[in-house]
Amino acid sequence: xxxxxxxxxxxxxxxxxxxxxxxxxxxxxxxxxxxxxxxxxxxxxxxxxxxxxxxxxxxxxxxxxxxxxxxxxxxxxxxxxxxxxxxxxxxxxxxxxxxxxxxxxxxxxxxxxxxxxxxxxxxxxxxxxxxxxxxxxxxxxxxxxxxxxxxxxxxxxxxxxxxxxxxxxxxxxxxxxxxxxxxxxxxxxxxxxxxxxxxxxxxxxxxxxxxxxxxxxxxxxxxxxxxxxxxxxxxxxxxxxxxxxxxxxxxxxxxxxxxxxxxxxxxxxxxxxxxxxxxxxxxxxxxxxxxxxxxxxxxxxxxxxxxxxxxxxxxxxxxxxxxxxxxxxxxxxxxxxxxxxxxxxxxxxxxxxxxxxxxxxxxxxxxxxxxxxxxxxxxxxxxxxxxx
Amino acid sequence: xxxxxxxxxxxxxxxxxxxxxxxxxxxxxxxxxxxxxxxxxxxxxxxxxxxxxxxxxxxxxxxxxxxxxxxxxxxxxxxxxxxxxxxxxxxxxxxxxxxxxxxxxxxxxxxxxxxxxxxxxxxxxxxxxxxxxxxxxxxxxxxxxxxxxxxxxxxxxxxxxxxxxxxxxxxxxxxxxxxxxxxxxxxxxxxxxxxxxxxxxxxxxxxxxxxxxxxxxxxxxxxxxxxxxxxxxxxxxxxxxxxxxxxxxxxxxxxxxxxxxxxxxxxxxxxxxxxxxxxxxxxxxxxxxxxxxxxxxxxxx
Numbered sequence: 001x002x003x004x005x006x007x008x009x010x011x012x013x014x015x016x017x018x019x020x021x022x023x024x025x026x027x028x029x030x031x032x033x034x035x036x037x038x039x040x041x042x043x044x045x046x047x048x049x050x051x052x053x054x055x056x057x058x059x060x061x062x063x064x065x066x067x068x069x070x071x072x073x074x075x076x077x078x079x080x081x082x083x084x085x086x087x088x089x090x091x092x093x094x095x096x097x098x099x100x101x102x103x104x105x106x107x108x109x110x111x112x113x114x115x116x117x118x119x120x121x122x123x124x125x126x127x128x129x130x131x132x133x134x135x136x137x138x139x140x141x142x143x144x145x146x147x148x149x150x151x152x153x154x155x156x157x158x159x160x161x162x163x164x165x166x167x168x169x170x171x172x173x174x175x176x177x178x179x180x181x182x183x184x185x186x187x188x189x190x191x192x193x194x195x196x197x198x199x200x201x202x203x204x205x206x207x208x209x210x211x212x213x214x215x216x217x218x219x220x221x222x223x224x225x226x227x228x229x230x231x232x233x234x235x236x237x238x239x240x241x242x243x244x245x246x247x248x249x250x251x252x253x254x255x256x257x258x259x260x261x262x263x264x265x266x267x268x269x270x271x272x273x274x275x276x277x278x279x280x281x282x283x284x285x286x287x288x289x290x291x292x293x294x295x296x297x298x299x300x301x302x303x304x305x306x307x308x309x310x311x312x313x314x315x316x317x318x319x320x321x322x323x324x325x326x327x328x329x330x331x332x333x334x335x336x337x338x339x340x341x342x343x344x345x346x347x348x349x350x351x352x353x354x355x356x357x358x359x360x361x362x363x364x365x366x367x368x369x370x371x372x373x374x375x376x377x378x379x380x381x382x383x384x385x386x387x388x
Numbered sequence: 389x390x391x392x393x394x395x396x397x398x399x400x401x402x403x404x405x406x407x408x409x410x411x412x413x414x415x416x417x418x419x420x421x422x423x424x425x426x427x428x429x430x431x432x433x434x435x436x437x438x439x440x441x442x443x444x445x446x447x448x449x450x451x452x453x454x455x456x457x458x459x460x461x462x463x464x465x466x467x468x469x470x471x472x473x474x475x476x477x478x479x480x481x482x483x484x485x486x487x488x489x490x491x492x493x494x495x496x497x498x499x500x501x502x503x504x505x506x507x508x509x510x511x512x513x514x515x516x517x518x519x520x521x522x523x524x525x526x527x528x529x530x531x532x533x534x535x536x537x538x539x540x541x542x543x544x545x546x547x548x549x550x551x552x553x554x555x556x557x558x559x560x561x562x563x564x565x566x567x568x569x570x571x572x573x574x575x576x577x578x579x580x581x582x583x584x585x586x587x588x589x590x591x592x593x594x595x596x597x598x599x600x601x602x603x604x605x606x607x608x609x610x611x612x613x614x615x616x617x618x619x620x621x622x623x624x625x626x627x628x629x630x631x632x633x634x635x636x637x638x639x640x641x642x643x644x645x646x647x648x649x650x651x652x653x654x655x656x657x658x659x660x661x662x663x664x665x666x667x668x669x670x671x672x673x674x675x676x677x678x679x680x681x682x683x684x685x686x687x688x689x
Contacts, residue, residue, distance in 0.1 A: 049510035050612065057511055181659050209658040213616060215606040218404035219651035220658065226397045239512050239608050246607070250524050251400070252531040270514040271608045 039079045043099035045110035050087025051212050054267040055112035059134050062317030073325045089119045096120035100127035106334050107324045114138030114185040121145050130340040134317035138188045142362040149343055149362035151319045152284050159192025161282050161368045161384045167200040172230035174205045178220055180236030181209035189235040189260050205229045217244040225253045235260045242272035249275040264311050269376050279373045284312035285353040286369050286380045298352035319351030396529040401652040403532055409644025410540040415621035416636035418594030424631035425567045425587045431493035434618015435500035436592050440466040440599035441609040448516040455518045463596040470592025471585050504611035512610040515603035539601050547637055623669045629679025
């Protein structure tokens with residue numbers, strides 16, 4: 001029996017390794033190729049595998065589309081170096097390190113998921129390489145980091161938008177929170193929602209947590225519904241959220257469940273099917289409603305390539321790319337410090353997602369769109385302008 | 389809020405627990421059976437389970453088979469996959485130290501995971517829904533999905549079929565003989581390779597049934613979906629006494645109900661749900677390594 005105990009212990013150790021690292025080779029490009037001297041490398045740092053893979057894929061679509069429309073800057077070809085952060089905070093740091101140390105990229109786009117961007121924060125700051133997040137909304141991504149920018153709004157605003165929607169539009173007085181506790185994005189957004197909702201005079205009846213990768217939410221839902229809230233705010237990853245809403249319906253919970261921008265992926269609807277119909281979420285722009293010239297160009301190119309309407313984050317990552325190109329053009333050199341300084345000056349930049357101006361933190365100040373799932377599609381409900 | 393919950397809420401929690409537990413039990417049976425016969429912890433079990441869900445997915449999504457045919461195809465393909473894995477990765481190491489086969493099993497697990505990422509892509513897919521099982525019935529205030537009744541029935545049916553197979557058929561006798569001593573068994577005219585191959589085939593079929601049920605309950609499949617259920621069910625198998633099929637079922641139920649009740653009564657500890665399972669494993673190994681139903685077997689040579 002002793003022998004088998006040793007075997008079992010070895011098994012546990014190995015499993016711990018598997019769980020903590022999930023080490024898989026996932027070179028998506030770039031690495032291994034010898035770059036010609038006349039190539040400019042831009043790093044794309046996204047979850048290609050793991051729990052957040054669908055989000056990463058949407059952003060990669062946007063960057064690749066932008067790259068095909070604008071393949072050159074300063075007379076040189078732009079080469080995208082796509083690295084996989086594997087939906088994992090530890091992997092995210094090493095993926096970013098690889099971009100700046102080995103690939104010597106001049107700028108980085110990404111990542112979907114605030115946690116991964118935050119994990120890369122120190123690396124881009126120390127290397128003085130500017131990074132532009134497309135959809136990472138946690139305020140800590142750019143706070144205190146002169147090298148991290150973003151083309152999206154931040155969660156204090158998003159939390160307020162959803163708290164207002166719950167309190168004023170839905171008429172909810174009691175809200176419950178179910179959050180993905182291992183995600184900085186979800187925990188942050190839940191906090192800002194809570195602050196605003198209480199500020200409006202509402203009450204939080206209960207808070208429940210789950211982990212990324214969990215599949216069974218019945219215990220949390222049963223507990224939460226016992227507190228009889230008028231609305232459930234459930235910020236978190238799209239797959240987990242879709243399963244959560246599905247299980248809520250199966251448990252006979254009729255309380256509306258609302259969430260944030262991460263839900264806007266095709267997988268949310270594929271997995272949630274009928275259960276997510278009528279679900280309301282806050283999101284970034286609606287590309288179809290943008291009036292800029294760039295938006296028309298983006299929409300045309302996207303629909304002819306993918307034959308469906310683009311997600312907001314795809315337009316945002318597209319904008320992150322063209323904004324970096326714009327900064328490189330203005331800097332007139334590949335000096336990363338100069339590119340960073342030009343990026344920081346970005347104002348009234350006309351992108352596919354609308355007009356982008358960065359504030360002193362490097363955050364875009366812009367409106368949020370509230371969307372509803374209707375007939376298997378995300379449909380525009382209303383635009384909320386920023387109060388700042 | 390934790391201790392003064394109403395009876396209805398408690399009943400709902402227990403129903404949820406039984407539902408999750410029967411799923412764990414189903415997958416744990418496959419783990420424990422392979423261990424019982426071969427004394428090999430088939431580390432790749434969770435990944436074979438994952439492959440089964442993809443087979444079912446593509447049978448429905450690409451070949452447009454009706455669900456019952458698709459599930460049958462998936463079960464057969466997974467059985468064949470299990471036998472192929474055995475032939476390629478375990479049979480050449482039959483006479484090597486046990487640890488080599490264990491490492492080989494880990495290799496197979498990685499291979500299958502990465503193969504799935506390359507072939508199927510990293511994005512999650514929606515498992516086909518079978519409307520028949522999806523309906524919800526309400527008993528008083530407790531909501532129960534039809535699937536919740538189906539899974540335990542399937543689990544128990546498989547349990548009895550397996551017990552019959554192992555205890556009352558010729559193949560079963562051969563399996564038990566191989567489990568005891570494969571060299572002597574081969575001297576007695578038992579085709580050891582065939583018996584072991586069959587064991588893997590059956591083990592993989594069990595993984596497939598578990599995978600399909602899992603997919604129906606949690607309709608989201610991805611290449612790494614097998615890792616955590618694989619570990620959880622391994623824990624369930626150890627808890628019940630690894631090698632003992634009835635024990636695996638008991639272990640599965642204890643783990644499932646335990647997890648749900650942990651989240652239900654100690655919401656603050658939700659983040660430690662997986663840790664709970666591993667702590668349970670460590671405690672069992674420390675205090676009762678043979679598990680609940682484990683036989684006192686003396687170390688065989």
